[in-house]
Amino acid sequence: MKRLLEKIREHAPTVDPHYRIGMRVVKTAAAVGICLMFAFFWGGIESILITAVATIVTIRATQEETIVSGMFRILGTVIGAALGMLTLLIGLYLPYYNDGLFVIVIPLMLLLNLYICNVLNMQDACAISCVVTVIVATQISPLDNPMDEALDFAMLRVRDTFVGVTVATIMNMVPYKISDYIKKRRSDLKS
Numbered sequence: 001m002k003r004l005l006e007k008i009r010e011h012a013p014t015v016d017p018h019y020r021i022g023m024r025v026v027k028t029a030a031a032v033g034i035c036l037m038f039a040f041f042w043g044g045i046e047s048i049l050i051t052a053v054a055t056i057v058t059i060r061a062t063q064e065e066t067i068v069s070g071m072f073r074i075l076g077t078v079i080g081a082a083l084g085m086l087t088l089l090i091g092l093y094l095p096y097y098n099d100g101l102f103v104i105v106i107p108l109m110l111l112l113n114l115y116i117c118n119v120l121n122m123q124d125a126c127a128i129s130c131v132v133t134v135i136v137a138t139q140i141s142p143l144d145n146p147m148d149e150a151l152d153f154a155m156l157r158v159r160d161t162f163v164g165v166t167v168a169t170i171m172n173m174v175p176y177k178i179s180d181y182i183k184k185r186r187s188d189l190k191s
Contacts, residue, residue, distance in 0.1 A: 023175055024061055031055045031171035035164050047160045054164025057128075059172055066172040069124070070165035076117065076125030077132050077161040081154035083113050084136025088150045091137075106137050132157055 035051035058073055060066045087109045091097040097105065110130050117126045135157065140150040 024059065027171045027175065028056060028059050028168075031059060031167045034167050034171070038163055038167075039160070044156075047156065050157055050160035051164040051167070054161045055168040055171075058165050058168035063169075063172055063176060066169050070169050072122055072124040073128055073165050074158075074162055075122060076127075076129035077158050079116060079125065080113065080129040080132025081136055081158050083109050083116075083129075084133045085147075085150060085154050087133065087137035088140060088147065092147070102137070106134060109133055109137065128161075132161075 032052045032055050035055050036048055039048035039051050054073060058066060058070045060069055087102075087106060090105055091102065094101060094105065110133060113129050113133050114126055117123065117129055122129075136150065136154045140153055
């Protein structure tokens with residue numbers, strides 16, 4: 001127990017009084033604000049959550065990292081939505097699904113999900129793909145709601161993720177474009 005406490009103390013957070021807010025922090029906050037604005041006009045708390053989370057986890061230190069992260073996030077969301085729909089479809093025809101059998105079916109779908117992502121060499125998409133599968137599979141009851149409602153729900157998750165990723169990508173490019181423009185103007189003025 002003593003060794004565990006020592007390890008915890010060793011990795012405990014420390015206060016950095018010299019920390020200054022950097023550009024990534026500003027870009028992330030601004031991107032989330034834009035996503036919240038979009039989602040507010042769409043009128044849905046789920047849209048607000050998905051777009052904001054997509055933006056937060058997509059934005060990276062560089063443009064290239066953000067684009068790759070966004071691509072994997074969108075692909076993972078599409079795979080997860082499809083497998084969530086498949087889970088609901090199985091639930092329609094599987095006796096006792098809503099009586100507790102879903103606790104076996106959903107993890108089996110996650111195994112399939114992880115298998116697909118790994119076969120496609122998309123390890124960075126595994127987590128989000130599994131999350132979307134669980135969200136789609138658990139938010140719509142296959143016995144209470146028609147499959148077209150579930151499809152609409154899954155498509156909204158994909159749309160919200162796409163919007164969040166797009167905003168993150170654009171927000172990550174803006175400071176570089178402004179910086180390039182300023183450098184060019186300074187160079188032109190010196191000439």
